[in-house]
Amino acid sequence: MRVRPTVRSATIASLLAVATTLSLGGVGSAVVPAPIDPGRLPGPARPAPLAPTEQRNACAVALPSTVEPNGPLPQRAMDFESVWPLTRGAGQTVAVIDTGVARHPRLPGLIPGGDYVSTGDGTGDCDAHGTIVAGLVAASTDPASGFAGGAPDARIMTIRQSSANFSEARRRDDPNDVQNTSGYGNTQTMAMAIRQAVDNGATIVNISEVACRPAADGIADQSLGAAVHYAATVKNAVIVAAAGNFRSGGCMAQNPGIDPLHPAADPWDSVATIATPAWYDDYVLTVGSVDPDGAASEFSLGGPWVDVAAPGTGIVSLSPDGTGETRSWLSGQGQQMPFVGTSFAAPLVSATVALVRARFPQLSAQQVIARIEATAHAPAEGWNPFVGRGVVDPTAAVTADLPDGAVAEQVFASAQLPNPEPPPSPDGRPRTVALAATAGIVTLVILGVLASLPLRRRSSRRD
Template identity: 65%
Template sequence: MTRRLSRLVLATAVVALTASLGEGNAVAVVPAPIDVGLVPPKDSTKVEKRRPCKDAVRVPDGPDVPLAQRDLDFRSVWPISRGAGQTVAVIDTGVARHPRLPDLVDGGDLVGTETGTTDCDAHGTLVAGLIAARQVPGSGFSGGAPDARILAIRQSSSAYSPAGQTDQVDNAGNSVGGYGNVATMAAAIRRAADMGATVINISEVACKTAAEGIGSGDRYLGAAVKYAATVKNVVVVAAAGNFGSAECKIQNPAADPLRPGADLWDSVSTIASPAWYDDYVLTVGSVAPDGTASEFSLAGPWVDVAAPGSGLTSLHPTTGDLTNTVYSAQGSAEPVNGTSFAAPYVSATVALVRSRFPQLSAQQVVARIEATAHAPAEGWNPAVGHGVIDPLAAVSADVPPGGAATDGSARSVSIEALPAVAQPDHRPRDFALAAVGTLAALLILGVLASFPLRRKSQSATQRRN
């Protein structure tokens, strides 16, 4: 997470770019230097509800463990850690009360005048369920850290818009709007940190092209994540963002094998915040069921780890059931996919680690999770970072201060030196060779000695004739 620390002191603007480059071009970017004391001004915007709340498909519960939960194998971790004593703040669209979230805490509403336990979008409830839904008999589904507590803060909603403001209309003629921005997100992060959260999950992303720049309000968000991570010792987990969405329109380039030492910060096309505050945020990309990077997962030099982000099941927002499909404001069915839902698996893993190792700092927890991830063949890459998380290894592996994980089979041990190899006895071979050589020499001498005798015999024969 310190790949770009040296560059921060050189930054003089939120985005460093070349003036001649247009939208979509890759340019060098770096966040502005962060003032941890920068607090967003109190938001006095009046909002009003303009769209109906989203509903979701009710899915029958059963003993089958959802694929993503099974792949991460949280059940193998629970004899060691279940996340007890940890408070995970979900800064999202709110988290609806659900029988499987009995310890849900209201952290407040920054959208309207209701509570953090109001969720008109289903999104925050889905996220919270993946983190800390309790086990119940007969159900294969549960959150990754079922003994953790959820602190719900409503920071955004697509159903609300500023009062008096005209909503935009999409290509299909539907009214689109919503409320929540980087400044309100910053306020929510500070609130969560001050309320005692040990983990903060942010499954929301603000994207801009590098040429546009993220905007001056992003300074508040940078200050907030640094405040949480360094002053309050909170692990901040953020989604990488979904490529192809309304905001994250352009994919960032992959690593170039012909330029292995190239700095990917010099070729960014899309900025994602708070993900790009890499020194203070654990950023999560998404992988498909086969372990490859999801097509929709926004890559970037700030991506740290990855987790499953498609085909997921979680808590229904208005009933005590489960769901794997939600409806958009226009009524279309949408599966539970996205980096938004990969991030909560990492937040659950952080809760498991912090419960198991309460003495570790936020930075040490992040290092442990990165070190125990299943790394790509080439090492870190901008799509999945250090690789797919391994919850069991994160709570049980021997991770030295340097961050390299080892296990029992890989640990170095001392062994005695091997005995010196005995020199072979070549005497029988040498004797046999010497004997053969002597016989050969005698034979040759015998043959040579016979030549004069043959000549004498031939001369005597000639005289008789």
């Protein structure tokens, strides 16, 4: 029912990235989806690190911002408020698998889902990331603020799966251990976190983290593939994943766009960078980032697995210190940096999924994904590797009159024109008549000349 296949990968990077210059990237190559092996699914277990960990760096600092009555640009662009009379996401549990989600008055009913980084319960956020993501999904409304989550009645389940500020207490160099950053978290802990989330009632799973590796290198992430397959097909959960940020973590080569000389070419044949879990396209709704003008953000990693897009800049959300709001954080060099990235586009789509699932509880996970894709604002070519089927439209996703199994078909801006009619055969009749008339006149002239010859002879004799 989806457009593109699945595969594998590694190098999860926390997507606290800054916009960088877009490059067409390295030479691509064909990638082959790794078959899903249900036997690689992690068994049920209490959340805990795979090895003893310790904090190595000071926690990130999110800077407080003034509460403003006007909604931030991403929320205005998505126009969630127009949907709230119909649905606010009640009854939906969105698991945020990230750096943890701090307790906040505007996240009532926060569910501690577990901690794979340390000994907590998932409600510690040392990286100022997971709380931002959770606020974009489900922050409750505040009369003094124009900011709120897209699905304010949904509940958040927090599972801390990664941190750039923690690492193994006795770190071993293992080439098969693909870390989130220089910190802690890998594809195995992500797979475990996904199972933990859906086994405990999550209907939607937001993963604003991605693992990247050059296509030529490949990666053994079969446990992660088994986990997203289990979540989507056995537990009927919608998995929403960030596409990844170009030049962040291991996402160092941009995947190419559509070749105008070969528009029908298979984009899987020219992949430069593979990203997981984003490329498990049969089971994951993968989200790219767009700028305020609707164009793909320069930092958004493309790929044949990108399904839709949402705003990934101008982000305002809840502060990880447990009070107020924030729109920027301090880097390790003391620079004030805005929150930008596909990390923050993904939760806007997760909020949309919560609205749709609350409005149409009879729809399966795949039908919800199909509805969101079918109602997105498609690019001129119908699909491209940076925005997928286009920018998500929550109002259309909730209100469009579509059959339950509707799947968006690629619609192209150009139309096939009929071949022109061949020109009619020339009519030779006028020429034939003219030639015949000319021939007749010439004949009469000749006959006249011949007839006049005897008369000339007689006249000459008389003379």
